[in-house]
Amino acid sequence: MVLRLNIDNAREKKRKIIIGLFFVLMAILTWLVYANLWMMSLYHMILLLFGIISFCLGLWFVVSNRFSWRSIMFAFIVLLIGQWWLVEQLFVKITWGLKGMAP
Numbered sequence: 001m002v003l004r005l006n007i008d009n010a011r012e013k014k015r016k017i018i019i020g021l022f023f024v025l026m027a028i029l030t031w032l033v034y035a036n037l038w039m040m041s042l043y044h045m046i047l048l049l050f051g052i053i054s055f056c057l058g059l060w061f062v063v064s065n066r067f068s069w070r071s072i073m074f075a076f077i078v079l080l081i082g083q084w085w086l087v088e089q090l091f092v093k094i095t096w097g098l099k100g101m102a103p
Contacts, residue, residue, distance in 0.1 A: 061075055
């Protein structure tokens with residue numbers, strides 16, 4: 001019984017690490033697409049797809065770690081870095097929307 005619990009615990013930790021690594025990998029891929037593929041016709045579609053996948057992986061990571069503060073902060077920081085294009089777009093839209101400054 002104890003041995004089985006230890007094996008299940010090890011599998012659970014390995015699964016959490018793999019989810020976290022895929023999450024970080026998606027953030028890096030999104031940042032690379034944002035920085036290098038801006039002339040492609042499907043640029044925004046690829047960014048949106050990577051953003052959705054990254055968000056789902058981040059949510060899965062947080063839920064699998066039972067909403068611990070460390071996992072929430074990790075997911076927030078990785079999403080902020082990986083989805084910087086979205087943060088930048090939202091910031092521009094908000095600042096342009098203030099006092100009718102939009103073009």
